[in-house]
Amino acid sequence: MATARTANPTSVMGLNKPANGQLKGQPKPANLQSIPSAAAQQPAGPQKGSSIPQSSGGIKFGDDWKKCLQLPPKDTRMKTSDVTSTKGNEFEDYCLKRELLMGIFEMGWEKPSPVQEESIPIALSGRDILARAKNGTGKSGAYLIPLLERIDLKKDHIQAIVMVPTRELALQMSQISIQLSKHLGGVKVMATTGGTNLRDDIMRLDETVHVIIATPGRILDLVKKGVAKVDKTQMMVMDEADKLLSQDFVILIEEIISFLPKDRQILLYSATFPVSVQKFMAKHLKKPYEINLMEELTLKGITQYYAYVTERQKVHCLNTLFSRLQINQSIIFCNSTQRVELLAKKITQLGYSCFYIHAKMMQEYRNRVFHDFRNGLCRNLVCTGRFGHLGLAINLITSEDRFNLKGIEEQLVTDIKPIPSSIDKSLYVAEFHSVDPDDDGGDGEAKQKELGAA
Numbered sequence: 001m002a003t004a005r006t007a008n009p010t011s012v013m014g015l016n017k018p019a020n021g022q023l024k025g026q027p028k029p030a031n032l033q034s035i036p037s038a039a040a041q042q043p044a045g046p047q048k049g050s051s052i053p054q055s056s057g058g059i060k061f062g063d064d065w066k067k068c069l070q071l072p073p074k075d076t077r078m079k080t081s082d083v084t085s086t087k088g089n090e091f092e093d094y095c096l097k098r099e100l101l102m103g104i105f106e107m108g109w110e111k112p113s114p115v116q117e118e119s120i121p122i123a124l125s126g127r128d129i130l131a132r133a134k135n136g137t138g139k140s141g142a143y144l145i146p147l148l149e150r151i152d153l154k155k156d157h158i159q160a161i162v163m164v165p166t167r168e169l170a171l172q173m174s175q176i177s178i179q180l181s182k183h184l185g186g187v188k189v190m191a192t193t194g195g196t197n198l199r200d201d202i203m204r205l206d207e208t209v210h211v212i213i214a215t216p217g218r219i220l221d222l223v224k225k226g227v228a229k230v231d232k233t234q235m236m237v238m239d240e241a242d243k244l245l246s247q248d249f250v251i252l253i254e255e256i257i258s259f260l261p262k263d264r265q266i267l268l269y270s271a272t273f274p275v276s277v278q279k280f281m282a283k284h285l286k287k288p289y290e291i292n293l294m295e296e297l298t299l300k301g302i303t304q305y306y307a308y309v310t311e312r313q314k315v316h317c318l319n320t321l322f323s324r325l326q327i328n329q330s331i332i333f334c335n336s337t338q339r340v341e342l343l344a345k346k347i348t349q350l351g352y353s354c355f356y357i358h359a360k361m362m363q364e365y366r367n368r369v370f371h372d373f374r375n376g377l378c379r380n381l382v383c384t385g386r387f388g389h390l391g392l393a394i395n396l397i398t399s400e401d402r403f404n405l406k407g408i409e410e411q412l413v414t415d416i417k418p419i420p421s422s423i424d425k426s427l428y429v430a431e432f433h434s435v436d437p438d439d440d441g442g443d444g445e446a447k448q449k450e451l452g453a454a
Helices: 096-104 112-122 139-149 168-181 196-206 218-224 250-258 277-283 309-326 337-349 363-374 398-414
Strands: 128-130 162-163 189-192 213-216 235-239 265-270 287-291 302-308 330-334 353-358 380-384 393-395
Touching: 096 168, 112 128, 112 139, 112 265, 112 287, 139 162, 139 168, 139 235, 162 168, 162 218, 162 337, 168 189, 168 213, 168 302, 168 353, 168 363, 189 218, 196 218, 196 235, 196 380, 213 235, 235 250, 250 277, 265 277, 277 363, 302 398, 309 337, 330 337, 337 353, 337 380, 353 363, 363 380, 393 398
Parallel strands: 128 265, 128 287, 162 213, 162 235, 189 213, 235 265, 302 393, 330 380, 353 380
Antiparallel strands: none
């Protein structure tokens, strides 16, 4: 079974060879309208001629620093209560460095989301945290903001580690960290994952690194080789902790922690907390502050449907969805690398631009395809295999998949309905809602409209 989702464009790079995963079709039919995303227009950093300094030295006492910011276009799309049900706090309320606030606002993050309100002040105090919140509600900002605030540039050792389960998430978090810290005057962030050149990482660690964002296997390898010295590391974050504490990773995580100082701070963030997380918490966390913002597992604003089809009908069904829905971008998940390439080819033949990635491609090409897609250079991505906005997920299932669907409904405590003959555009197209242009809710970690296809 596969699902398709949309992604938020944010980065650059080009790759045009079909062998590298990018297939370009004919221009999109006129009835497939493109709806601009505010996040898609966010500049990667200060533009040429910007009055914003690249370090804290350019802002003088008494300057109106907010007037110097290069802010992205205001996001006026409708936001759900996942990100708007806040206490009304501002980022300035947390006594953060002015230079960090500059990075936050230039990311388009206007006000703290609920998980950020709960997490930031506690993390700044040095206390361990166990936070349960949905993906796409600002968890990355909840830990990256206090992490960067606490970096001491006078110290040249590794001060924080962010553990993530996948290469793609490591690259995404490192990019966010770099953008948030660009005015801090020298915070050094490094991403390291399996599948990349170990020698490059060793050479990089010969220089100053303050923050490492890594997958467990690679960072453990560097630690055991004595290259990554973490005996003075004061903070370790585990994003998607439920995956990191699964049987695949938990032994590695335990060994990594054995190299950390005893007075380290550990922050766990996840949408679900199985028994493995509870055991880990009891063993390694000291009186953790618990945050639970989970009334249900699925994001509000994401409407799910299913459609019964035969295997032969899936491509025809996708074509019908493309022609009837106003899709900005879609991600389509398949169960095998062979199916990925075949489906991407068929989608291209239907006249739609399409990229694809899978595990058998070189990591360098996968990264470039992924970033090109996020930059909006293509509308559809096929691969093996969210922030408080509207979305749509459609699961195409065969008769053999019906029991899996029931299991998913039970685990998510949700009801996935059959796809109706017509879908209300207000469920996934922001322009069909009346929006208050002065509403600042949410942190701007925007994800566009979603289309799911399984």
